[in-house]
Amino acid sequence: MKRLNCLWLIYLLTAAVVAQSSKYSADEIMAFFNQTREATESHTTLWDKDIYGPILLVDSQTREVFANVQDAKNELTPKGGIFVGSIPGELPVSNTDITWNGTHWAMLELPLPEKRYDRIDLVTHELFHRTQFSLGFKPFREENSHLDQRDGRIYLRLELAALEAALKANRLTKSEEHIRNALIFRKYRQMIYRGSQVTENSLEILEGLATYTGQIMSGRDKWEWREYLIRRINSFEETPSYVRSFAYETTPVYGFFLQQKDYSWNKKVDNETDLTDFFSEAFGMDSRIILHTYVKQVAEDYNWRKIVDQETKRAALNNSVLDEYRNKFLEQPHLEIKLEDMNMSFNPGSLIPLDEDEGTVYPTIRLSDNWGILTVEEGGALLRSDWRWVIVSEPLEITDDLITGDGWEIELNEGYQIQELPDGNYLLTKSE
Numbered sequence: 001m002k003r004l005n006c007l008w009l010i011y012l013l014t015a016a017v018v019a020q021s022s023k024y025s026a027d028e029i030m031a032f033f034n035q036t037r038e039a040t041e042s043h044t045t046l047w048d049k050d051i052y053g054p055i056l057l058v059d060s061q062t063r064e065v066f067a068n069v070q071d072a073k074n075e076l077t078p079k080g081g082i083f084v085g086s087i088p089g090e091l092p093v094s095n096t097d098i099t100w101n102g103t104h105w106a107m108l109e110l111p112l113p114e115k116r117y118d119r120i121d122l123v124t125h126e127l128f129h130r131t132q133f134s135l136g137f138k139p140f141r142e143e144n145s146h147l148d149q150r151d152g153r154i155y156l157r158l159e160l161a162a163l164e165a166a167l168k169a170n171r172l173t174k175s176e177e178h179i180r181n182a183l184i185f186r187k188y189r190q191m192i193y194r195g196s197q198v199t200e201n202s203l204e205i206l207e208g209l210a211t212y213t214g215q216i217m218s219g220r221d222k223w224e225w226r227e228y229l230i231r232r233i234n235s236f237e238e239t240p241s242y243v244r245s246f247a248y249e250t251t252p253v254y255g256f257f258l259q260q261k262d263y264s265w266n267k268k269v270d271n272e273t274d275l276t277d278f279f280s281e282a283f284g285m286d287s288r289i290i291l292h293t294y295v296k297q298v299a300e301d302y303n304w305r306k307i308v309d310q311e312t313k314r315a316a317l318n319n320s321v322l323d324e325y326r327n328k329f330l331e332q333p334h335l336e337i338k339l340e341d342m343n344m345s346f347n348p349g350s351l352i353p354l355d356e357d358e359g360t361v362y363p364t365i366r367l368s369d370n371w372g373i374l375t376v377e378e379g380g381a382l383l384r385s386d387w388r389w390v391i392v393s394e395p396l397e398i399t400d401d402l403i404t405g406d407g408w409e410i411e412l413n414e415g416y417q418i419q420e421l422p423d424g425n426y427l428l429t430k431s432e
Contacts, residue, residue, distance in 0.1 A: 024066060024110065026080030029057060032112065032119065033068040033082065039120045039217045040127065046216055048267065051131040055123060056105040057112070060093040062086075066110075072102030089411075090368045094345035095122065097130040106130045117218045117228075125214030137209070137271050142202040143385070145353030145360070146193040147242040150315040154307055155189035156242055158182075161302040163253040164233045167226050172260075176283055179257060181298050183285045186250075186276060188295045197276055203244065204275050208251025209266065215252050216259070229253055243360070244348035254279050322354055325361050329382040333394040335405070335418070335426040339387065340370045352380075359384040359391075371416040371428055379407030395426055 040052040067083040076083035106126035146152040162182035166175040190197040258265040352361040382391040403410040
């Protein structure tokens with residue numbers, strides 16, 4: 001299974017993006033590569049390794065690519081110190097690490113963020129992902145559907161409110177008091193939802209450490225970094241879905257304060273580290289049992305009543321939305337597609353989980369597999385919990401190489417077909 005993309009990061013970093021045509025000069029691209037190399041070389045002590053490596057910049061409209069090294073198959077063309085070419089249509093374009101033409105790349109979608117700090121932040125985040133296996137980090141598939149439920153969202157928002165207060169405090173002792181309160185909300189949330197400490201930890205190891213790495217290497221000074229973290233927390237509150245986007249916000253704030261105590265804290269983290277326990281020990285959080293009455297008392301200092309009111313109203317509205325999706329993808333006629341060797345790009349800030357055995361709705365998604373390319377621009381697709389099937393609404397038009405439905409289409413490869421089943425549903429199968 002390929003690692004999923006980091007679209008949420010670029011969503012946060014590109015509030016202002018350079019307005020550019022599909023034409024990029026070699027000098028412009030080369031300057032960016034040089035800036036990135038300088039950033040990684042000046043932070044080799046962060047992971048005791050220079051994480052600079054192959055970078056692939058892609059124009060998603062034209063499929064043009066610009067690389068800092070030649071691909072292993074020598075298909076790119078040298079031009080002004082860089083390498084140019086194009087990628088095939090079936091390769092999803094996103095911010096991720098990907099193996100293409102025999103080379104393992106950090107892929108970035110053009111145009112890049114306008115500000116230098118944001119550009120370096122973004123690409124070093126993806127360079128970390130490209131390097132993470134050599135650092136001992138092996139990503140797991142993570143499910144955090146509890147963060148779309150009322151109490152899960154309440155206690156995540158309270159944790160972030162306490163972290164924001166820590167960033168705004170004018171004394172370190174006061175900041176650490178807020179951090180311990182943030183950990184109270186975190187631990188209580190993980191008590192409510194069995195297994196969530198493991199699943200949340202998986203995403204924080206995967207995306208939290210990558211985000212921290214990008215922010216350290218960006219070049220922001222301490223105060224610029226602090227203000228940046230505050231802006232991100234404020235923006236995150238408006239995110240439709242927290243299930244796969246929270247780790248981009250939590251880990252970097254803990255890291256901001258940890259690196260003031262021990263710059264090398266991150267090198268004490270490995271693939272088996274429980275970050276909740278790690279943070280609790282680092283900030284002197286005791287291990288007593290956390291009672292609801294105490295949590296509620298602490299929460300009063302962080303807009304508890306307002307957050308509960310907002311999330312209660314959201315939960316009531318969300319239940320009807322979930323029922324509509326269940327009806328659309330499970331009850332009404334639909335198309336079921338088995339996944340074989342899947343790559344996908346999507347917006348992790350928009351995911352809508354159903355029940356654990358039903359799966360998660362992706363409002364928009366681009367997914368390629370042996371059978372072709374599925375593009376969902378509206379209406380959504382349901383990715384089942386086992387990640388072996390994806391479901392879309394019933395096909396409206398079927399030809400040999402193109403299947404279309406309401407808000408989606410499949411560019412179908414040769415050797416596959418759509419079969420109508422006796423129950424009125426459809427199945428994508430191999431041709432006989």
